[in-house]
Amino acid sequence: MTEEPLKQPALRVEGVRKSYGQVVAVDGVDLVVAEGEFFTLLGPSGSGKTTLLRLIAGFERPDAGRIELGGRDITSLPPYLRDTNTVFQDYALFPHMSVADNIAYGLRVKGVPKQARVKRVQRALEMVRLTGLGNRRPNQLSGGQRQRVALARAVVNEPEVLLLDEPLGALDLKLRQEMQIELKQIQKEVGITFVYVTHDQEEALTMSDRMAVLANGRIEQVGTPVEVYERPTTEFVAGFIGISNVLLRDGVRFVVRPEKIRMLAEGEQPEPGMVVESGQVEEVIYVGMSSRYLVRLDRGEQLVAVRQNMDAVGDSRRFEGRPVRLAWTPDHTYVLDTGR
Amino acid sequence: MEGFWTRVLLRLWVALILVFLFTPIVLIFLYAFNTSNIQSWPIPGLTLKWFSATIDDADIRSSLALSLQVGLIATAVALVLGSCAAFAIHRMTWFGKEVVSLMFVLPLALPGIITGISLNAFFSFGGVQLSTLTIIVGHTTFCIVVVYNNVLARLRRTQGSLVEAAMDLGANGFQVFRDITLPLIATAVVAGAMLAFALSFDEVIVTTFTAGAQNTLPLWIFGAIRLGQRLPEVNVVVSFVILVTIIPVVIAARLTGGGGAARVPAAR
Numbered sequence A: 001m002t003e004e005p006l007k008q009p010a011l012r013v014e015g016v017r018k019s020y021g022q023v024v025a026v027d028g029v030d031l032v033v034a035e036g037e038f039f040t041l042l043g044p045s046g047s048g049k050t051t052l053l054r055l056i057a058g059f060e061r062p063d064a065g066r067i068e069l070g071g072r073d074i075t076s077l078p079p080y081l082r083d084t085n086t087v088f089q090d091y092a093l094f095p096h097m098s099v100a101d102n103i104a105y106g107l108r109v110k111g112v113p114k115q116a117r118v119k120r121v122q123r124a125l126e127m128v129r130l131t132g133l134g135n136r137r138p139n140q141l142s143g144g145q146r147q148r149v150a151l152a153r154a155v156v157n158e159p160e161v162l163l164l165d166e167p168l169g170a171l172d173l174k175l176r177q178e179m180q181i182e183l184k185q186i187q188k189e190v191g192i193t194f195v196y197v198t199h200d201q202e203e204a205l206t207m208s209d210r211m212a213v214l215a216n217g218r219i220e221q222v223g224t225p226v227e228v229y230e231r232p233t234t235e236f237v238a239g240f241i242g243i244s245n246v247l248l249r250d251g252v253r254f255v256v257r258p259e260k261i262r263m264l265a266e267g268e269q270p271e272p273g274m275v276v277e278s279g280q281v282e283e284v285i286y287v288g289m290s291s292r293y294l295v296r297l298d299r300g301e302q303l304v305a306v307r308q309n310m311d312a313v314g315d316s317r318r319f320e321g322r323p324v325r326l327a328w329t330p331d332h333t334y335v336l337d338t339g340r
Numbered sequence B: 001m002e003g004f005w006t007r008v009l010l011r012l013w014v015a016l017i018l019v020f021l022f023t024p025i026v027l028i029f030l031y032a033f034n035t036s037n038i039q040s041w042p043i044p045g046l047t048l049k050w051f052s053a054t055i056d057d058a059d060i061r062s063s064l065a066l067s068l069q070v071g072l073i074a075t076a077v078a079l080v081l082g083s084c085a086a087f088a089i090h091r092m093t094w095f096g097k098e099v100v101s102l103m104f105v106l107p108l109a110l111p112g113i114i115t116g117i118s119l120n121a122f123f124s125f126g127g128v129q130l131s132t133l134t135i136i137v138g139h140t141t142f143c144i145v146v147v148y149n150n151v152l153a154r155l156r157r158t159q160g161s162l163v164e165a166a167m168d169l170g171a172n173g174f175q176v177f178r179d180i181t182l183p184l185i186a187t188a189v190v191a192g193a194m195l196a197f198a199l200s201f202d203e204v205i206v207t208t209f210t211a212g213a214q215n216t217l218p219l220w221i222f223g224a225i226r227l228g229q230r231l232p233e234v235n236v237v238v239s240f241v242i243l244v245t246i247i248p249v250v251i252a253a254r255l256t257g258g259g260g261a262a263r264v265p266a267a268r
Helices: A049-057 A099-109 A114-127 A143-155 A173-190 A201-207 A225-230 A235-240 A315-319 B004-031 B049-056 B058-091 B097-109 B112-125 B132-157 B161-168 B173-201 B205-210 B217-227 B231-255
Strands: A011-020 A023-033 A038-042 A064-069 A084-087 A161-165 A193-198 A210-215 A218-223 A245-249 A252-256 A262-264 A275-286 A290-297 A302-308 A323-328 A333-335
Touching: A011 A049, A023 A049, A023 A064, A023 A210, A023 A218, A038 A049, A038 A201, A049 A084, A049 A161, A049 A193, A084 A143, A084 B161, A099 A114, A099 A143, A099 B173, A114 A143, A114 A173, A143 A173, A173 A201, A193 A201, A201 A225, A210 A225, A210 A235, A218 A225, A218 A235, A235 A245, A235 A252, A245 A302, A275 A315, A290 A323, B004 B231, B049 B058, B049 B231, B058 B097, B058 B132, B058 B173, B058 B217, B097 B132, B112 B132, B112 B205, B132 B173, B132 B205, B161 B173, B173 B231, B205 B217, B217 B231
Parallel strands: A038 A193, A038 A210, A084 A161, A161 A193
Antiparallel strands: A011 A023, A011 A064, A210 A218, A245 A252, A252 A333, A262 A323, A275 A290, A275 A323, A290 A302
8 A cells, every 4th residue: 555656536525515505415524535446425315415426526516615536626617527427316318319329428529529439339338238229218218227328328438436326226126236236347347436325324335445424414434334334433323324232331332233242042151251231032023034133131221133043934033022141242342432 | 887878978978068169160161161152051062162262352361461470470589588488487496486487477367358458558658559560569478478388397397407417428508408408398399389379370359459450360350250241251261260270289289298288377
């Protein structure tokens, strides 16, 4: 890392702020996204993630702050002069143009000669596995195909940064999971920097190189998926990503993830160094691959523990109402930096 | 599932309504070919002589020319003003937007006699001689509305993100308008223009108050009926007016996808 020459980051956002009337949508955000990175903005609706993306694309002007693309200040440039392209949530395909014309549009307005244009559109169609559908109209395509056209139309311009606004939001679960893998592959293939907006924590964890968790227009935490999941620095992050159990012991607040909690069998001895607390199973929720155990601790809090369903189906229910001992290694818990 | 008799009765009812609506129109077409100049049933025979008589009539020819002139100019002006108004209102986020929008639509919703009398009073107050120009102005007031309504409805139905997508792909304001906005609203603009022309072509009330010595085709018909003479020629002219107004209305309905195009809000 240290030997690498100083490279300009693909995108730098500094102190960006945007409000609509009384509502502050983006409240002082700083971000640095490296060249070729898959960077995700994760947050609930109203967290400002989409506004931040629109600020980067140029559809909105920030009230304060600075946005740089490849070292160049683009804060006051209109969208058509920015080297960014967007994949819209509703795809925004031009209904009066064929698929090929949709994809070629960016190249056409930039004056790329026809021959080169045709070739690049062809390659883009191949990339999203839609070869042969170039003459169709968008309304003759399925949702998944439209999504691919939207992606091809943006990628074909080879922008400095590609912006994706919940691009998989309208697809069903199965298709979404397939597209997650495919998107990631395409990103590696073309090597373009992706800034990806989603409210789906699983999507963010699966796809990102790094991610930023947003809440109320501010960044709560930036890091790799492992860092953010395993070492959440705020209670919001801990709660938003995965199920988290927050406990207060001896004046310290900390998080235990459900999958790190071991339910001890009767008479089973915990491993040395483990913390043990006793309680009663209140409810068992079957979720297919595993079951969630809602346990009321003797000290009052409710914890969620997860166990794989290795026993016979429905067997886990017999635990309901029984006393149980829970054990975890203190190394697997994370002290919260509540900071407020 | 409704029963057999319910279905039969429903169909009968629909048929009766259609007969009620269209018998007078069909009659006019038939009488236009009537050999006798007395309108009585059954007609004694069919002829084309009234058509040649109509075409040879200088009064009718000049009324037709005036109607076409007024319709085309009023439509052209409405096309520009109505589209511009629709774009402005569509973009506006001002709280008074609905009020302004209502004011645009009012000339069509108001009874023609009010528009007519007000314009007439305005012209005489301003010392403007009633002429072809005043007829055109009168017709433009309601033609604007049709174009405005059609274009605004289309703008509201088009995805807002399309314009953003085009800008995002590198198109400047002019390119976005040329490549995206215009093609998407083109059929609505054409439909609006056709409806506007159809409205203008058979307009009587506003024309009565804004015309000087000139006669548009509907005014000529009106005069001829009142005098009770030359009824066969009236039938020919009315048949012609029906065709000229129905064809654009049908085309407009097709262009805007279904009957939604109608001649817009109530009245008239």
